[in-house]
Amino acid sequence: MELDSATLLDQILEEGLITPLFQPIYDLTTGHIYGYEALSRGPENTELFTPDVLFPFAQAQGRLHELELLCRERAISRFAELQLPGLLFLNVSASLLSSPDHQKGMTLAILKELGISQSNIVIELSEQHPYDQNGLTHQSVEHYRQMGFQVAIDDLGAGYSGLRLWSELRPNIVKLDKHFIEGIDRDQVKREFVRSIINIAQRLRCSLIAEGIEHQQELDQLLELGVRYGQGFFLQRPNVLPFTEPHEYLISQASQRRRFHNQHGETVQTLCRPSIFVESTRPLTDVAQLFKKNKDVFALPVLENGKPIGIIRRHALHELFSTPYGRALYENKPAIAIASTEVFIVESTVSLSSVSTMFTDQEADLLNNEILIVKEGLYLGIGHLKDLLKRITELKIQNATYSNPLTLLPGNVPINHEINHRLLAEQDFYVAYFDLNNFKPFNDYFGYAKGDAVIQLVGSILRSVASTDDNFIGHVGGDDFVVIFSEEDWCQKCHLILERFASEVTQFYEEQELLEGGIWTKSRDGEHTFFDLLSLAIGVVNPNPKVCDSHHFVAELAAQAKKSAKQRGGNQIYQQPYQYHYEEDIPVEQARCCS
Template identity: 45%
Template sequence: MTVSEQLSELDKIFAHGDLNTLFQPILSLSEQRIYGYEALSRGPSTSPLHAPLPLFSAARQCGRLGELERLCRKTACERFCALNLDSLLFLNVCPELLLEPDHQPGHTVEILARLGLPPERVVIELTEQMPISDVGLLQTALQHYRAMGFSIALDDLGAGYSSLRMWSELRPDYVKIDRHFIDGIDRDPVKREFVDSILSMARASRAKVIAEGIERSEELATLMEMGVDLLQGYLLGRPQECPEFDVQHYLVTLNRQFLGGADNLSMLLIDQPAVRADTTVPQVQELFSSQPRLSSLAILDNTQRPVGIVHRHVFSEALRKPFATDLFARKPISRLMTLDFLAVEQSCSLQQVSRLLTHRAEQRIEENFIITRNGGYLGLGRTIDVLARITEQKTSKNIRTAPASANQLL
């Protein structure tokens, strides 16, 4: 297409707001649900600019990339709310546009306010297509978005111009591993080493890792075995205008196919009452005093969903500080609860939970984790019990597969 033809097609799209938004699911294994949807924009089905590559390429050549991205964001947010999707919304944003002098930082917030969608449910996903000359300026722009409640994701980790440097300096909440490193990971030990390194760095920087571009069951099995929790790809769900996805049925199938079946957390569940976030610190102190064996206490919101956890050793250390007893005498436990906690669905397998516990940087063996059903609080599980069961299973397997002794052979 000539530049004039591209401009003509873009004029039509902008005049009628004629864009389609597809949504591709991101699954969470630990939470056994759809964690979020990535919004993917397409031009009109009859237009030569239908596919994303020619669409965004034409807008860039015509100097209208910013205008196109704003329309994409508006359309995606409106469609996301119209479909009433109960998850996070991942919005692709070209980082170079955040650095333009005429960039309007309040544009997305205005759209969300009109739709009643809180920024906390939106992830700004940086798609690195061009080298960034001023990372410091980009960092300032992202701090502005974070202050408004948005989370930040770095897309295509390992494929960009300086993605590791951007990760180090921008400290995103999510990193998405480039499809190149997922393709054939089951057959390539170097790719497994790369992903394992990414998981280690993510633990250090408290970022969540998303493996995208999963297309084969062998790739999925390998990633699950490595402890990757957030997964995306055609194998799990293709982009759709109206996503229909039976996540519970699919995850049960995954557990049976890759993780050995129905060995879930029911046998480890501790029926321990939880408390609400507005419970006072002295009330929690009394609970720990009256239950000497209680090592952790889940904190719930008004909908009975976990929002934090209090571990006895952390709680005790906080109250031993000078004047702490007086300082927290009337304060809610939300002031002392730990936000970095592990919550897993009851239907998760022991292997899944074991890997998640192993990959947590600060999980101590005496600390409990939270068990949920459909996101609601069910009870607690003990880390030591999971490790004991896994060891028992491995020992049993080794006994069954051990070679016969000399006496047995005679």
């Protein structure tokens, strides 16, 4: 095999028999493509097809750097041919730079020929490759930085020296090792590590990418923690023809967050404070007098026909007038002459979360403190970054208080708010109340850890099936959930939820328990009793907004519908008929079941 593999490697290098694959890296907050990591495969159906075999063998043959340069050339060419959006991430071993095979300027020449800017290329450097023994150096990073490339450290956390490398090399991007991502939704320690890494990345103004996202629950947890970029099999596997469109699940989650903030969040107008301003034609000597009279004013908006067009900051005017001849040259010039346009001008209806995102996306050297707030373009007042951060922090604490800590879904207060909002708007909507059958005996028999995992499973399925712009998902508490549907296909989605649950809940049972169809354990009365496998009961109501005066009425109807569904046993959907007042017993002939 050694001889055959060596011959095959010769053929690969001579004939360029490398196939580039691309794995999308997504902006998890928007669902759009951030870039692609280029990966390489050898000839299919050969012993050198997989990278785990190909690269170590090339290293053993002393031809690693030849192979790496070939892979780089093929990846860049294919990236250009496919016209893929975003950044291209290229894996590079640091030892290549000291190799005689490395031709300085080769990558730049390829990029120039293909019309790709080097600012769109990210060089991924890692000391974790078993075939790279020379380690990362400052020269490795500076070599690429000087040519205009961005630099990323791969596999942060996979080795002992990851944080040291980060502090010494100061990369533009850090990729978090998949070890920290696997099972993060179930591991408090991993969550704390990732929170710490996020804080470090923010302070160093470094982008953070989570690698190895393989399950929806992991993705949901990363979104909750605030990780912005990610890649993994759940989003898309490496592919010869990768996706270029936004990711549907991420788009759905982003829409739901925007909608929640629009309906339940505050707008930037809450930060608005009246302030003095100057017209664009007013001489700078008057501006100086205004600053002198108003000691607590550090910035003056500059307006033209009632619309803000810039800002003059106290320190900038003071510095200008302090220079030789500065006052004499500028005091009679109009305010617009020195007004800075590097200022946020935001409509009063924009949510605080959106403004926060704007600040986060701003270049570090352009970061400023003022927010000029307008209504239909006309100046209202001024807000400040510190007030925004303070209010965002308060709202996060409030939202955390109102969210269920196990599933991170909105709790009772947001659920009630949503129902009242829809009733007041006289919307046509359906409230589906979900409850697990036989959950208490399951919890007693298997323990709370497995019980919590089942509750997380239900939350995950609801997110996956019911998350749209117009639906609302909440966790009442325990094993009770609510989905507020705006769509006419609520019944089909409920059936899909039942099918998914019936299929996926089997993972929590042993084979014998599945064959028997349940478990033997003590009942509430202490009797040894047989309990069927876990199932979901769904009670559905379609509230009449003309007679339902609050969420209390809807809650009573939904509880009654859920009770009827549970009485039927198994995975069932029961739809309560329209009611104008609460009734304990509904005639059977009036009851309607979703089918």
